[in-house]
Amino acid sequence: MNFDGYADLGVAAAAELVNHLAEGWAQGALRRLPQSGSQRARLAAATEAAIWGRGSVLGGAEAEELIQLAARLRLVFASRSAGDADGTAHLVNSLLRDYRAAPQLATHDGEPWHLHFHSQDREVGRVEARGATCAVALATVIGSGWASRLGTCAAERCDLVFVDTSRKGSRRFCSLRCLNRDKVARFRSRHPEGGPASQESPAPTFPL
Ligand SMILES: [Zn+2]
Ligand SMILES: [Zn+2]
Known part of the structure; x- marks a missing residue:
């Protein structure tokens, strides 16, 4: 099932960020992020590269920003899974605001004009752009009546999240x-x- 090309990628990216960079239960085991700054930076950079492709090298400060973004995205999935529609909407709105989402058509690298979700200002950092992309995608999916597709695993001691793209939309587990x-x-x-x-x-x- 497809929500929309860009939204698909953005919500999938949001789920991946939560599942790799937010602390919580994962399939029966408590998962904590490493304490050491360099290990955290490596984990964040590897996650970023896995989602958005190679060629991205995150600095230490950016790595912590990405980890913070993952924690905020976790709250969106948790609130949605708890059935709190108002809370979920407020969380997504604050992400849109804080990450300065600003849809703009852009062209670069010989590509045709296409939609970017983040501000085109030069000073926009990479994590801010990633956050804007995730926020617009979540807003698009929720605003189109698909909020129930954003799920948290129903098994005990697991709060991994997923985007349910099945036809029936009855997925319960990660x-x-x-x-x-x-x-x-x-x-x-x-x-x-x-x-x-x-x-x-x-x-x-x-x-x-
Ligand atoms: Zn582009
Ligand atoms: Zn699970």
């Missing part, structure tokens, strides 16, 4: 792994220890 963790947890809660059934285990199934 991954097959969490779908199966959830099945096992439910099975165990129905079959307390000692019962003969506790030896069985539920078969993993698709889809998410």
Whole structure:
């Protein structure tokens, strides 16, 4: 399913930033960011390059800005998943404002005119531009009635986020792994220890 070319990329990027640079639970394990500045910078740079392609080298200050952006994007997904439509809208509006989103047609590198979401001012930093792109994409998806497609994993001890692009829009888990963790947890809660059934285990199934 496609929301819109640019919005697709922007919301996918927002989810990737949350899943790689925001602290939280990931598939049963608590994930903390490294303490050391150089490790944090490496992690941020690798995430940025994985999302937006090579050729991007983030400085230390930019790395911390990107980590901050990821934490703010996490709040958007969390608020949405908690069903707080007003809170989600306010969070996205403040991202649009703080990252100075300003849609502009641009042409460069021999490309035809195309839409950029961020301000074209020369002093706009790279992370500010990334934040604007994510914010406009989230606003586009939410404002078009697709807010429910921004999800947080429903499994215990996991708050990885995802963009549900399935046709039915009923995705609940970040991954097959969490779908199966959830099945096992439910099975165990129905079959307390000692019962003969506790030896069985539920078969993993698709889809998410
Ligand atoms: Zn461009
Ligand atoms: Zn999960």
